[in-house]
Amino acid sequence: MFQEFKTFIARGNVLDLAVAVVIGAAFGTIVSSLTDGIIMPFIGAATGGVDFSSHYLLIGDVPASYTGSLTDYDALKKAGVAMFGYGKFLTAVLNFLIIAFIIFQIVRTANKLVKPADAAPAGPTPSEVLLAEIRDELKVRRP
Secondary structure, three states: HHHHHHHHHOOHHHHHHHHHHHHHHHHHHHHHHHHHHHHHHHHHOOOOOOOOOHHHHEOOOOOOOOOOOOOOOOHHHHHHOOOOOOOHHHHHHHHHHHHHHHHHHHHHHHHHHOOOEEEOOOOHHHHHHHHHHHHHHHHHOOO
16 A cells, blocks of 8 residues: 555656645735735725725624624624625635636746647548548549
8 A cells, every 4th residue: 555655646747736736825825915915905995995805794693792893894703793704705706816817827828938849740541541542543443
């Protein structure tokens, strides 16, 4: 069993996937920082100072013992109030779209840079050669 596991881990695909996951996680953190720290403030400024991450709808009742602000999303969440936090969801969707677009651009650029060399066209298959011979023979036999 250990030998099988060693063979499995030694495959290039598994190691490549592990590296991709680690780099992807780091890249996700960078894009989240870009979205939260740069893009969303501009969107907020364009919409009159709106901060999407704190937008929510109350679903449940606020406990009578709660003394914090009714506009503090994190405090309400900590108090156990049922909420629909659509602002954080919108931010996550925006993060995903940015990451997907950047990865698309990277793959697109890599595909342009790593174009396969123009290979010589493949010769005819044996079936095509035989069919060509039959065609040529039929042309000769026609009056």
